[in-house]
Amino acid sequence: MSDIIYTKVDEAPELASASFLPIIQKFAAAAGVSVGTKDISLAGRILATFPEHLDEAQRQSDDLAELGRLVKTTDANVIKLPNISASVPQLVAAVKELQSQGFALPDYPEAPKSDEEKEIRAKYDTLKGSAVNPVLREGNSDRRAAKAVKSFAQKNPHRMGDWTADSKTQVSAMSGGDFFSNETSATLSDEATAKIVLVNDDGETVLKDGLTYPAGTVVDATYMSADALQSFLKDEIEQTKKDGTLFSLHMKATMMKVSDPIIFGHAVKAYLAPVFEKHGDAMRDLGVNPNSGLGDLLERVKGNADIMADIEACMAERPPMYMVDSDKGITNLHVPSDVIIDASMPALIRAGGKGWGPDGNESDTNCVIPDNSYAPVYDETIKFFKENGKLDPATAGTVQNIGLMAQKAEEYGSHPTTFEMPAAGTVKMILGDGTVLHEHKVEKGDIWRSASARKAPIEDWVNLAIDRQKAEGCRAIFWLDADRAHDAELIAYVKPILEAKGVVDKFEIMAPREATRASLETITKGENTIAITGNVLRDYLTDLFPILELATSAKMLSIVKLMNGGGLFETGAGGSAPKHVQQLQQENHLRWDSLGEFCALGESLTFLADAKNNEKARVLGQAVDAATQGILDNGRSPSRKVGEPDNRDSHYWFARYWAQALADQKDDAELAEHFAPVAKALGENEDKIISELAAAQGSPADLGGYYHTDDAKTAAVMRPSKTLNDIIG
16 A cells, blocks of 8 residues: 555646646655556546456546545555535536446436336445545644635735625525424433334335444434425425515535435425426426536426426526526526535525626625524624625634534534435334433424544544643634534533633633634634534535635545544545536636645645654655745636636646755755755746646647546646656656
8 A cells, every 4th residue: 555645636736636636646656655556537447347347448446435545544644635526417417438448337327117227226326425425524724824825815815895884685594493402412321223104094114123232322303394394395485586686596416315305396386386387297207307407407308398488488587596606597506516514505605695697797696505503603694704804814713623424423424314205104213122312203305413522532533632722722603502402412512521621711611603703803813722523514614714714615625533543535525616617628728726635735744754754754744845835926827817826827836836946955865865866957947847737728628538537648648748757757
């Protein structure tokens, strides 16, 4: 096994790797450090799942499973780039592309009938949504802005949209019938097995059996009423039209791959309610599934003039919709994976509460977030900025995050125990000894789910928070609501640990709404705070605050201290990656910023130095920090426009600064001697390398695919400077 594993992923991060990874491997080899790769891309995982359909030469190892085993060992040192959390449309598109490349994969059965189709569908469903993160995250999260990145953001503040007190932008959430209001929670005193059943007049239907939980596990159960959801959406569509704002839905249909696509489908049906009432049977015959979004719906019905006419008439009567791409007519409801709440809400807030409408103009927006569990965070943020005006990145402090995410904690681990009710009845979670742990009366179509958080990760999370607060010495808040069932169980863990460690006075416990305001007040004063949160809020806040503070979450330092001693180093968010790829394909310009990769690389090398007593790796890591500072200080990050420096230019400058730092350092004479000629060559050939990189831009780029690119074609696109390649090797 290599000393460091660098993950092969998708889209813009993977294209950037084609340029950056050869540099890493060349430099690391000088310190005796090997850097290997494991494929966790969507295409790679599809191929690994269906070996029986492929030729021997086409088969691919199950790298995700192998990494899943590695992260449970002390030797793990993994740099994880953002990967696709696939929605059904993305999965189907990836399968079609692979089929076109000669891989005899089965089609994705959207409505499986035979046992064979059901088996194929079950295999594909394991690839949907957040299939990677729960496997690799065998530790809790420590996310913060690197000091160099934060300092640069303060010296070079990004543009923020202006907030006004009379802004009509608001957050709308359900007041009842949602997951939040129906939640029950309990902590298991002993190890237990469990099953989930639906009981009604027809008897008992087993929804899930064979569940096992260790002692101390917090087990939740809840449901969302389909009737309450439909009523809520109907009211919000009407209210949005009265207010004259844009209608927008903010979900996480990628990570919450079972529940959120269903909720998304309810929104599509609500927005086009008259059309579904009139043409429901015909649309069903055409294969329409509202959970797949408006884009798929329009594609399926485009040959039916009556349906298309009624859709146009309906949309003309509805409030205008928040747009993903107003130039192309792509709405908020087109594709479930297009609007991801942790990216879409911060972007709208950063823009002063404005979203793009179908007319190409910005407008105030009704931000519909059906479940009320975390909606208050965004609601309170918007209220704060209406009252106080926009945040000033030049003076703002920072919000760090310690997140409970190990071992599939909380809602992000609920996929196998989430069900759309096939009939009315009572759902019961029954322990092996016959105890009914949870029960809810449900109606047909309701969405029921159970989630859990284990004792060891919870205790590790609290202790990680104590260590981070001690290191930072700043305000630290547990974002836990004593009036929410799940949070009350966590608080019962948190308080005794804080008391035993004698640090109760160092921490506060607040519900998310109050914690949001307290954190915004703190950073507005230029001070720092630590948000200690569960898994979903970890995800949401490590986009919200970095986007406000730094303009992007891709530049965050993201360290996962694996519970068995290894390290996982994540490199930021990939939500904008598709647009970056489109620009590269059209103009051969990649604006992806690899700063997150730079930060993760430095941390990984330092971790390796400590774990393996490799002082050369430590010198490499220190030089990475110097190179990262050089990128920031000298403005070498990628530009957004074709013809200007892009991702490949930044990699040249990073290599040059890295080599120079290694040549100049005094701790390891052998490394200094090795890198002196490299630094010299990179400096002397600056004009030639920059010219070769610039010459590559402007024309369409052929990658040989989108989800499954051709290695040789991608290398040719991403390493266009022969001079740089000759120096690096």
